[in-house]
Amino acid sequence: MEIEPFSLEHWFDQYEHSADIMLAESGIRSLDSSEFDTDPGELGYVIPTDGDPEFKAEIAARYDRGPEEIAFTCGTQEANFLAFLAAMDEGSHAVVVTPTYQSLQAVPDAVGEISRVCLEPPNWSLDVEKVKEEIRPETELIVINNPNNPTGQYHSQETIEALYDVVVANDAYLLCDEVYRLLADDPLPLVASMGEYGISTTSLTKAYGLAGLRFGWLCGPAELLEKARQWKDYTTISPSIFGQHVARQALEEEREANILARNRDLAARNRERVREFIAAHEHQGLSWHDPVGVNGFLTVPDGFGSAKSFCRQVVEEESIVLAPGECFAGPSGGSEEDGAESPSEASDLENYFRLGFGLPSAELAEGLSRLGDFLERHY
Template identity: 30%
Template sequence: MPTRYQPAQRTQNYRYAIRNIVSEAKKIEAQGRKVIYLNIGDPSLYGFQPPEALQEAIIQAIRNGHNGYSPSTGIAQAREAVAEEAARRGIRTSPEDVIFTYGASEAADLVFTALLEPGDEVLVPAPGYPLYTAIATKLGAVEVKYHQNPDQNWQPDADELRAKITPRTKLLVIINPNNPTGALYSRSTLEAMLNVARQHHLVVIADEVYHKLIFDGTHVPMGSLAGEDLPVITMESLSKNYLAPGWRLGWMMVTNSHLMPDLMAAIRKLADARLCAPIPPQHVIKTAMSLPPSYLDSTMQRLRAQRDITFEMLNRISGMRCNKPEGAFYAMAQMNLEHGELGTDEEFVLGLLREKGVLFVHGSGFGTNPKDGFFRIVFLPDTETLREVYTRVADFALQFRESKSALMMK
């Protein structure tokens, strides 16, 4: 029954599947059963910790009294360190064009809010990270999906992207390495996509929060391909590359800010209104930007083993396939649901949760067709846990297909 205090209409279609599905897992746990959570990419839940040097740096920052406010864009030494590290990777930016935020999520919110009017269109990948869908929905903007093709190792098609553009299109979001697929886009794919953005005068969000977590190939920063005529806003954070999601520190760095001075002023105005990003983590940035690549060696060794067992065991399951992730710590598997004849991805995921106590996120929560049977896996748990998980998945997949097929025969 409606009460006097009703929420705003814009919240009615606001969805975030990664967390929304947890309510079902809590019901299982309330029955005294254990649930293995593979729905959220939080490294700290699985024994990963930030580099020791960063832990020491944040403790020292607190002890040194860095507990107040900072300028809304961030402290100068941190912005300088980010710009210098970016330059080493070929990204043209400056300390003045670096803005620190509450994780990369707030960076996305600031850009969307500053740029998009109701009815404006934003191009987002499908499957893609649901944050972008949620922000667009909140603002009354229109999400237009461009597809990543699993048959092409999840590489998007620039011609399809071009065909989606209308006079209302303002923004192109590219996530590389990709969440949820684990794909790493090739240089040629990125160049083709950025050329489309250039031709149609779009702003590009380059979500590169996993750029250090690469198994195969080489990450190509989009800011390094921008030339002098394409505005690219690169988003990064401490959350994944530095294994510190709870510190809630991200940043955007802008390439070719001279092309959009009014938009930059609007972003800074919005940043002013929320005062500043967390201060103690800003004081670890100089240390973080100077860490040797070896700081991730043990992390990547463990993640690679977990990636490999995920790929191998899922592809042994009858009716299931999974591309080999090239970056991040996600895999996007597909259960053959016979084009929906055997149900939906959410039915499969919820059935797996209820029968086997394993929680994934259904692919439609990331923008795929529910009938296509995709689901995202977080392969952060150790290999022993993953072996148990995939054994349960194999058992349930057989049970699911047999029970659904039997119903179809009646």
């Protein structure tokens, strides 16, 4: 089994440490640990290792599922990883809606085979008929990230239901990475609550601003969870006891509502600022599809060539990190017939860069001001 390098992480590694402003972070700014009790007592494993039973039951109830249908994980990353390992093997296939976070493409591509169905710019809409066309007898999963990273597209309930009908008809699962869901003003129903073919993954990283907890979960049918637990014994054994201890406090009803209200308010204010910035620079070629969450996928201004060369010039001249669209192009090694190789998509993505606006407003203002100076200088 081979896995390709994670291009976004590599891009960040090159620039993040020395740059002044990180304008490509995909989540909301982090909360401070002083808001919580950080003493979990004895520093052992979480026992049972897939999560405290009472806490698991509380979270499972959000999905109308039982505690055996949920496992606590180290972030959404592990939840997705376990879902792919549990649902797929060497001979199986997944249809992945792209562009998307690289692990949602690279991991199933490493385990089995994938076909990609691209969202269509400029509105990043999904044609469910194209998903249907990619289904094979060995398809085990349709994979979607809603709201989507990097485009900020929030697929409608109608689209999600249409995808769910496809998996039901083909005895596959719909895996939805919902890590940005609670940044939406009006979140859609959870995919794992739609029925036995639905799998949801999420964490407290993006919407809550608690990435450092490394705490998330996988929710789905009991038989899938059983297989996922077998793999989990070989990945992290249990989530961190600190993560579980703080997550429990963050998810208490009143506290959760308060955290999410603050974060959505910050997201809305910052989104408005970026919207104004884009309007002011429209004549230089900047535009976006109004996003849900805190990621905007902006068009590369005219005259810079690829997104990578634009982003490189911006970080070198202004010390601001942006994320080039090429980092979301996914596996390059697929064969033509499985549709996994899609040079046209890779070159389309060269025309976009991701700007993350979940950071504190003053930092965002400084970042946008420098980006504005850069654009003025080059026009």
